[in-house]
Amino acid sequence: MPKLDEDAEVEVKLDSAAVMLQGAIPAILRRGLFExxxxxxxxxxxxxxxxYTGHASGEDKDPQVKLRIKLAEVxxxxxxxxxxxxVMRAMYxxxxxxxxxDEIGPGAPDLDGVVAELLAAHPxxxxxxxxxxxxxAAKRGHGRVETFG
Incomplete structure (x- = not known):
């Protein structure tokens, strides 16, 4: 992959394969989004x-990168x-x-504590x-047939 200048703007586009997103949104929420x-x-x-798509030197087009959703939870x-x-506000x-x-920074040094506190009630x-x-185990148990003799 070619190296970009530090000041190069990179346009981000989403890949059309959104299967992970479809499965992460419950049906009732999908209907609500539609309605x-x-x-x-x-x-x-x-x-x-x-x-990614690059352009020849001197072209008046921003380089592009396409992203695909790999995991999603709603x-x-x-x-x-x-x-x-x-968490979003803390990161902001x-x-x-x-x-x-306007760029990807080093991240929040205190974000781990914020996330740990918020997730304390989750499994x-x-x-x-x-x-x-x-x-x-419960499913295996339901398939068992007992006979009395």
Missing amino acids: APGARIVAVVEFASTT ATEGDQIRQLRE RQRKMNGTL TEGEFEAHEERQR
């Missing part, structure tokens, strides 16, 4: 760059929405204070795995 233009949802999204209840918005404040509002990865194992 109420301008409605909003709050999500945590992970992007990956898939393609907040579905009031507390989740408020928590995600608070940090970028504003670092002078990196841990271990708790989730235990839950999934209980679900699998």
Whole structure:
């Protein structure tokens, strides 16, 4: 990939493959988005760059990069929405204070604490795995036939 000048503007476009987003938005929210233009949802999204387009030196076009959604989770209840918005505000404040509002900055040094506090009421990865194992065990148990002799 060619190196860009530090002051080069890079245009970002979304890849049309939005399957991950479709699955992350519950049906009731998708209907709400359709029925109420301008409605909003709050999500945590992970992007990956898939393609880039460069231009010859001297061309009056910005380089472009295309992003694909790799993971997405949508907040579905009031507390989740408020928590995600608070994390977004904390990240905004940090970028504003670092002078990196228009670029990707080093990130907020105190963001880990903010996120940990907001996620304290959510299940841990271990708790989730235990839950999934209980679900699998329950399904296996329902398929069992007992006979009395």
